[in-house]
Amino acid sequence: MKINVFFIFFFVLTIFSCKKEHYNLIKIEGKQIEITDTLDSNTEIHAYVKPFKERVESDLDNVLSYAVHTYSKRDGEFNTAIGNFMADAVYEQANPVFKSRTGKDIDMVILNHGSIRSILSKGNITTRTAYEIMPFENSIVVVELKGINVNALIDYLTKAKRAHPISKLKLTIDKDFDVIEALINGKEIDTSNTYYVATNDYLYSGGDNMSFFKPNDSLYDLNYKIRNALIDYFKKTDTIKPVIDDRFIQIK
Incomplete structure (x- = not known):
């Protein structure tokens, strides 16, 4: 009987000792550490990073080309010189890649006005310039679209009323933003065609x-970043001098 009492006592003790504790968070404390030049730098880390930083800075400041004027995405209503340059550069760099893989040509290019993040300043163009204009990691893709979907693209442009960069497309609208003419490579859009x-x-x-x-x-994903296409275009083009033209205009 005494042995049984002992085992019962041991069993109860074991149950309570295995019982999980429950904790509730009642307070969080913290403080803000302001990062300023008064903080001591780590000389070992600074010495380790320095050669890499200098190499990157040197690469970014490497002169690739020259711009004859300063170009901004706000310079035009429906097309801008910098937007035209970007769309044309994408076409020129991407089309050989696409053709080598598919045997076909790109029919047109469309980018977005908001992706142009900086002006193209007059003077030397460097690798840093390309990063400033296009800081995003967006890649070039080619979409196979039926003519009816290209018409939807045209409709989008007329309603957006913005200078979205385009190349190989010529669009003319009237004062009411209705399409007067829409041409791809000089030809009217055929809804039965694929573009x-x-x-x-x-x-x-x-x-x-x-x-x-x-x-x-x-x-078709070309695995070719738009920024890299710009850099490659800069490298092979000594002087950049794009213009606002008639690729997208409104007749009032």
Whole structure:
């Protein structure tokens, strides 16, 4: 009987000792540490990083080309010199890549006005310039679109009333924003045709409400960043001098 009492006592003690403790958070304390030049720097880390930093700075400041004027995305109503430059550069750099893989040509390019994040200043153009104009990691994709979806693209441009960069497309609208003429490579859009439209992955995914890219027949990812296309274009073009032209105009 004494043994049984012992085992009962041991069993109860074991149960209570295994019982989980419950903790409740009642207070969080913290303080803000302001990062200023008064903080002591770590000399070992600074010495380690210094050669890498100097190499990156040197690469970014490498002169690639020259701009004859200063160009801003606010310079035009429906097309701008800097936007025209970007769309044309994407076409020129991406089309050989696309053709080598598919045997086909890109029919037109459309980018977005908001992706131009800086002016192109008069003077030397460096690698840093390309990062300032296009800081995003967006890549070039080519979308296979039927003519009816290209018409939806045209409708988007007329309603957006912004200078979204385009290349190989010529669009003329009247004072009421109705289409007078829409040409791709000098020809009227044929709804029975298929067109290959270069853009970036952000817009293809519906960015800036460009929903006309879906549905589509096929998508080709060129694995080629727009910024890299600009850098490559700068490297092979000694002087950059884009203009506002008649690729998208309104007749009032």
